[in-house]
Amino acid sequence: MTQLTDVRAAAPGGSSGPPARKPWLTQPRRELIAGYLFTSPQVIGYFAVVVVPMVALFWYSFQEFSALSGRSEFAGTENYQRLLDDPNLPTVLRSTGIFVIGLVALGVPLALFLAVLVNQRIRGIRVFRAIFFAPALVSVAAWVIVWQFMLLPDGAVNGLLRMISVDGPNWLREPVPAMVCVIVVQALKGVGINMLIFLAALQGVPKELTEAARVDGAGRLRTFRSVTLPMISPEILMVTILMTIGSLKVFAQVLLLTEGGPGYETTVLAYYIYRQAFGNGDFGYAGALSVLLFLVLVVLTGVMWVARKRVVFHESE
Amino acid sequence: MRTTRWTRTAAAAAAAALTLTACSGGDDETGTSEGPVELRMVTWTPNEAHLAILNEIADEFVAAHPDEVSSVAIETTPAGENYRTVVTTQISGGDAPDVGWLSEVDALDFIDLDGLVDLGPTVRDDEAYAFDDLTPSAMELWSDGDAVYGIPFSTSPAGVFYNADMFAAAGLPTPDQMLADGTWTWENLAVAAKAISDSQQVAGFYIAPYLNFDQNWQFLSHVTYAYGGAPWNEDGTECTFDDAGNVDALTLLHDMIYTDGSYPTPGEVVDFAAGNAAMVDTFISMANTLESAPFQWGLVPLPSGPETSDGQTAVIGQSAVVAFAEGDHPDLAAEFVAFMTNEENSRKLSEFFPSIRTPLIDVDTLAAANPVLTPEQLQSVVVDGITHGRLAPTHAGMGDIQTEGRIGLESLWQPDADVQTALTGVCDRIGPLLAE
Numbered sequence: 001m002t003q004l005t006d007v008r009a010a011a012p013g014g015s016s017g018p019p020a021r022k023p024w025l026t027q028p029r030r031e032l033i034a035g036y037l038f039t040s041p042q043v044i045g046y047f048a049v050v051v052v053p054m055v056a057l058f059w060y061s062f063q064e065f066s067a068l069s070g071r072s073e074f075a076g077t078e079n080y081q082r083l084l085d086d087p088n089l090p091t092v093l094r095s096t097g098i099f100v101i102g103l104v105a106l107g108v109p110l111a112l113f114l115a116v117l118v119n120q121r122i123r124g125i126r127v128f129r130a131i132f133f134a135p136a137l138v139s140v141a142a143w144v145i146v147w148q149f150m151l152l153p154d155g156a157v158n159g160l161l162r163m164i165s166v167d168g169p170n171w172l173r174e175p176v177p178a179m180v181c182v183i184v185v186q187a188l189k190g191v192g193i194n195m196l197i198f199l200a201a202l203q204g205v206p207k208e209l210t211e212a213a214r215v216d217g218a219g220r221l222r223t224f225r226s227v228t229l230p231m232i233s234p235e236i237l238m239v240t241i242l243m244t245i246g247s248l249k250v251f252a253q254v255l256l257l258t259e260g261g262p263g264y265e266t267t268v269l270a271y272y273i274y275r276q277a278f279g280n281g282d283f284g285y286a287g288a289l290s291v292l293l294f295l296v297l298v299v300l301t302g303v304m305w306v307a308r309k310r311v312v313f314h315e316s317e
Numbered sequence: 318m319r320t321t322r323w324t325r326t327a328a329a330a331a332a333a334a335l336t337l338t339a340c341s342g343g344d345d346e347t348g349t350s351e352g353p354v355e356l357r358m359v360t361w362t363p364n365e366a367h368l369a370i371l372n373e374i375a376d377e378f379v380a381a382h383p384d385e386v387s388s389v390a391i392e393t394t395p396a397g398e399n400y401r402t403v404v405t406t407q408i409s410g411g412d413a414p415d416v417g418w419l420s421e422v423d424a425l426d427f428i429d430l431d432g433l434v435d436l437g438p439t440v441r442d443d444e445a446y447a448f449d450d451l452t453p454s455a456m457e458l459w460s461d462g463d464a465v466y467g468i469p470f471s472t473s474p475a476g477v478f479y480n481a482d483m484f485a486a487a488g489l490p491t492p493d494q495m496l497a498d499g500t501w502t503w504e505n506l507a508v509a510a511k512a513i514s515d516s517q518q519v520a521g522f523y524i525a526p527y528l529n530f531d532q533n534w535q536f537l538s539h540v541t542y543a544y545g546g547a548p549w550n551e552d553g554t555e556c557t558f559d560d561a562g563n564v565d566a567l568t569l570l571h572d573m574i575y576t577d578g579s580y581p582t583p584g585e586v587v588d589f590a591a592g593n594a595a596m597v598d599t600f601i602s603m604a605n606t607l608e609s610a611p612f613q614w615g616l617v618p619l620p621s622g623p624e625t626s627d628g629q630t631a632v633i634g635q636s637a638v639v640a641f642a643e644g645d646h647p648d649l650a651a652e653f654v655a656f657m658t659n660e661e662n663s664r665k666l667s668e669f670f671p672s673i674r675t676p677l678i679d680v681d682t683l684a685a686a687n688p689v690l691t692p693e694q695l696q697s698v699v700v701d702g703i704t705h706g707r708l709a710p711t712h713a714g715m716g717d718i719q720t721e722g723r724i725g726l727e728s729l730w731q732p733d734a735d736v737q738t739a740l741t742g743v744c745d746r747i748g749p750l751l752a753e
Contacts, residue, residue: 067405068432070413070643153584173583173727259531262727278402280716281426283409 060287067281079288091264092272099268102183103247111191115198133192144256147185175265178258182266186253194239201232233312241304269293353387359417361396370665378656408643415644416653421635422711424458429713433466434640439651455673467637468658471670473600474631474702481613483595487513492617503620507573513595514579520587521579525599530583532719535709539598539632541566543622548710549751556744568736575732583730604689616694631706678703721746
């Protein structure tokens with residue numbers, strides 16, 4: 001503040017001499033610099049860990065890169081041509097699609113169902129909320145490894161099935177059971193956070209609306225379908241978008257549970273990128289695959305964002 | 318004003334990117350011209366005793382080259398695929414280590430892509446190094462004419478450990494007795510495995526490095542070599558996975574799994590050291606875990622098969638010390654590899670790792686490293702194994718080949734699989750990769 005007073009006192013107006021030169025470091029500039037300084041750690045971090053790797057990724061995708069010798073040379077569109085010629089890619093994309101659809105189709109309704117269940121004012125309900133939320137707190141590796149043991153041919157799951165005289169499959173070695181396992185294990189891991197989002201949304205639905213529906217003669221189910229669901233539709237859309245994006249990036253679960261097998265049946269795109277880059281040292285092709293994943297994410301997010309007007313209450317107004 | 322702001326932001330971004338790029342590069346090709354440098358070595362051993370010896374050798378190297386090397390940093394990364402991932406990421410990120418351990422599976426990939434320094438001029442011309450002491454057959458993978466790309470520091474033969482108590486309970490002759498009688502064959506191993514499995518409800522036999530039926534299918538060679546089978550021809554250009562030798566050998570294994578029930582099915586977990594398997598085919602380092610085993614055990618060479626020649630059934634695993642071509646100081650790295658594997662230091666390392674130097678391949682030296690093995694076991698499994706053993710198959714581009722081979726073999730490891738058809742399917746998958 002002292003400096004501010006000094007600057008004003010030196011300002012031209014009262015003096016009859018030549019106009020004093022305006023100092024470069026004016027108050028607005030000072031504030032601007034301070035603002036840049038305050039935001040610079042975040043901005044530098046963003047550039048270092050987001051922008052630079054993304055630019056590098058595009059650069060990699062046009063290189064023939066030998067990870068073992070550290071040398072690379074310009075390859076033009078060769079890596080993108082390989083996307084069309086790769087015999088495994090259709091299976092990988094199919095597996096990715098099944099995984100995304102399966103996870104969203106299971107995860108969203110399950111989270112909503114649990115949220116409705118725990119949205120009750122009864123004694124001990126917090127214990128149930130904590131139980132359903134607990135998997136979200138466990139590390140992915142620990143969660144998946146425990147499930148891996150339970151899903152072994154002579155593991156806990158088949159042990160339980162044997163108690164009711166059912167011979168369980170070799171869960172992680174057969175195509176359909178393996179994909180089911182990857183989806184279920186991931187859905188149960190993430191259900192707690194989505195349940196909390198839905199729970200908050202449910203508790204934000206004005207009571208007068210549901211009570212008015214009841215007075216008009218609507219049953220519980222009808223009230224839920226016609227009043228509650230439209231009111232929480234923005235959260236449903238948000239969870240769906242987040243889950244879709246998240247499911248396209250799932251990698252550790254596949255690595256630890258099935259290693260992408262059997263065949264390429266559970267090899268989702270993110271895991272395939274990992275295999276190409278770090279298994280085969282083919283960073284160029286992995287870069288092209290990553291660009292493909294990026295485009296898929298952009299398109300899917302765009303489609304869902306546009307579709308919100310149809311599915312989200314109030315958005316079309 | 319808006320344009321100015323954007324210009325400044327873009328300039329700041331470019332500066333940040335350039336700074337980061339500069340930081341990540343870090344190539345110092347000048348080597349020793351600017352005074353003593355630090356060398357970096359990567360290994361996969363977390364064992365403190367191993368690291369103590371490596372550090373001792375490194376300190377001696379620094380003391381012998383005070384003007385060139387200030388220190389040698391030894392870094393540990395867990396073994397397996399993760400190790401290769403870390404090393405390749407460091408190389409591709411411009412931060413290549415100077416020296417490192419490399420397993421035989423990765424050797425041809427690195428050699429093929431000029432990723433390793435030729436140690437030939439450093440080790441061949443130095444009389445004190447005694448290059449001719451290195452067993453030629455054990456150097457085959459790491460040499461190409463006069464070029465030398467790595468010096469194996471550990472050559473470990475595979476053998477079959479057996480639970481003598483289980484054989485006694487079943488009233489069967491032990492593998493040692495069968496070996497003495499000349500009847501130690503894969504067929505007789507399968508018969509014994511079934512008998513013990515049926516009577517004692519344990520696994521009869523398994524190949525430890527392939528227990529998970531995963532990428533490590535090259536260890537099936539422990540059986541297939543004895544039947545004259547190999548996954549590809551000698552120059553590695555054609556798939557031979559579906560030839561008669563492989564079909565016979567893998568039919569034997571398939572029958573053990575799905576007909577006899579004496580071999581664990583995919584996904585089953587067994588552990589010989591825990592006493593729930595009668596026999597295991599693995600490397601001799603397992604002996605160290607059996608020191609306090611609550612059962613009597615023995616160790617014999619791998620069984621023979623119809624195509625075993627001169628009674629030599631040994632298959633070996635190797636790890637070598639190499640200098641990475643992309644390291645900052647390739648010449649010093651080559652000297653360090655030579656120093657680490659000279660006769661004196663090889664003797665130190667042989668306390669833990671079987672050496673390929675002929676003066677060190679004797680029962681007395683090996684007994685110090687493997688105190689729980691008898692002189693007979695050391696002679697028949699280790700000495701003969703190192704001297705005559707074949708490496709498990711490896712090929713340039715092994716990462717891809719392993720993945721496609723694993724996927725192809727999935728159709729073999731089904732109860733109703735037709736072995737010939739399944740192996741033809743394996744060739745359909747890996748054949749195009751071999752031809753590349």
